[in-house]
Amino acid sequence: MSRFEMMVGAILTQNTAWANVEKAISNLKSARLLSPGAMAKLGRKRLAKFIRPAGYYNIKTKRLKNFIFFLFSEYGLNLDKMRGEPTAVLRKKLLGVNGVGPETCDSILLYAFDRPVFVIDAYTKRIISRHGILGQSSPYEDFQGLFMDNLAHDSAIFNEYHALIVKLAKDFCRTKPCCDGCPLDDSKNYLANNIS
DNA sequence: GACCAGGCACATC
């Protein structure tokens, strides 16, 4: 997956299953539109048609266009220029883009730019709050601090740890609210046994 | 046919 593909995916996956995002990405790829330049030239209506399988296609079209405009105005659509930014600066700028919230921003930092930033998503919040470690509606930063204050700042570790959380949630926690006697109670051991 | 899925911005109080 290219850097740009990851960024587009981060926006498309907002409140959406990844399987649906893959269809949208595949549409864009087939049409050779998965580059900042190509997407910048693309009209909103056509873009919306390509990303339709990912749901919320009107709002996501707007968000993708906002993001492309940001790439253009800040970096002249040059992702290498973007890559030169320090993480803290990049994070602040990304959060300034309408349609890019903390999770989308951190996904871009971790997956597209390999920065050691822990991504907090619905799965992570669910697991942490069900263990009574934090309240469900605690601030994003509180959840993030839990991991970033206790794990080595290594993008590979953050990446794998997050993948394990997603797997844990999907394997054992499909229903909402979770069943009684949920195997999540053993999630600490699960993570300890599965992390390499 | 109902319910849910790796958010976010905006309106309203």
Place this chain on the structure above:
DNA sequence: GATGTGCATGGT
């Protein structure tokens, strides 16, 4: 500042 609501398709 907290809470509620709109956005939409596809899989189970």
